[in-house]
Amino acid sequence: MVSDNNWMRNREGLGVWEHRGKVAVVGWGQSYMDRRWDGVALDRSCGGLTKEACLKAIADAGLSLDDIDGLITSPETRAEQTWAPRPYFDPPYDTEDGLTFASADWIQRELGLKNVKYLKSDAPYIGPMMGLAAQAVGDGLCETALVWYPMVNLAGRYGHNNPQNTNQEAPGNSAFTLPWGYQSGAMFNNLTVFLQYCQKYGKSHDGLADLCLNLRRNGLMTPWGYYAMHEPYQLTREDYLTGRVVEEPLVIYDCDRPVNTCAAFIFTTAERARDMRQQPVYVLNHNQINRRGRSSMATLDEHQESVASMARMMWEGSGLGPNDVDVFNPYDGYLTFTQQFLEGFQWHGVKWGEAHDFYAEDIRVEGPHPFLSSGGNNGTGRNRAVLFADSIQQLRGTAGPRQVTVKAETALAGCNTPDSNGFIMFSKYPS
């Protein structure tokens, strides 16, 4: 049941998912995407963009507002940013709810949804949230769930207003990290793990260039993505290798760029999905994991074991194996951790230490190994939903110029980091 964390499938030994093939995604909507909200245009506020995405998803599914009986969203839409106070506007933009997040209550009210019986505004970030939505529908808490994930970005330099970073003191757990310059968030630990990876397997940062360039290429084929809309040019290898260093050796092109946008999805029962507008994309399984390293910094061994455990859970719950996954969209928010997913799930036979060699092969969408056909978040901006949207489009056969030429009957997508993530397995067929 979806209450507390009991809904999570976060340990091995749970067996095949009890709702395997009985839940489907039948709608998807993507709002306008820009770098930041200007604080003025209300249709580009979080609430405005959320309404746009939700209405598009409902229309995509061929449903009416009255069909929606579940609302699920995540408040974790603002990364670690904080902002100065701002003026409020006339209702419904007179609170933070609607401006910098959009709760289930806000959307219920703004869209005039009359038949909602399940509301959840405190779901985790999108990786686990997609699993939660599938579980809620499978468990019968609602029949047709509208699920949305905004990413909000306002003015200001990323992270620099965070009180933790300006305080002279380091309280609580930060006492063991801040005095040495460790920043909260995923960057530092994933970078030290990457450096351990390079030491262990004799690799270097340059080995990420091919992945970076291909992600931008795929992203330019994602018409609603940030780069396709606002900076429609391909990166060169030279750009990547001489990119501005953030923390050596991490460069700016390893980091997905914060954007201001929202994506929405419709989950319903497989039975209900049969006669809908879109070809259903069935859910075969979902899993979540959240592991802390033993000491100050998680290690490569710990990250590899975490992903390996996630993979074992996914194979167990879906009944599939590494060779059965056609489309694979793991998170690329820092390019420095993406190889853990590729190797841990052994997609296309890639084993520990082999990812960079794999990147140097043909990973184009037209080719035999269309890794991250979505363009990921480096190719489209940090919206995270693209991992799931592309997976759904590939199985529907509607990915346009990104449509893979290999078989596209199953797709695996998830985020965020190797030690904390949620993955979901989609299938063109219910079994």
Add this chain to the structure above:
Amino acid sequence: MSTIPGLERPAPVSNELTKPFWDACNERRLVLQNCTACERLFYPPAQRCNQCGSAENFEWKEVQGRGHIEVYMVIRDSRIRGFRSAQPINFAVITLDEDPGINFLSNLPGTPPGEVPVGAPVELIFEETTTGQLVHEWQVVA
């Protein structure tokens, strides 16, 4: 202050769990929780042992200040104010020789940024933070 020019380390604030740790630092001693039932060290301090599930067998144990450099990077664009005037600055992960599963952060005072001998042995030192509270640091063994 720190021996690294320009560095103003944010000062640890102790709480009920961590006070013995930080008090020991001020006496220039590094003490870690040890579960005497499991013979397992914990750092950073934990509420309870994750093997036996109990906090009853925890004792504070002084460890020898010997370690090795596991990996490092160079901070060039910190968001933390006290670090911005000390950039570029090393950021290393140090493993404890007594139990390499325990690791510490270090800016490696005395080692020029980017010139870090990965794998080299290091020894424990202590450095001052903004309030005068000492924190454990590591320097390459001469």
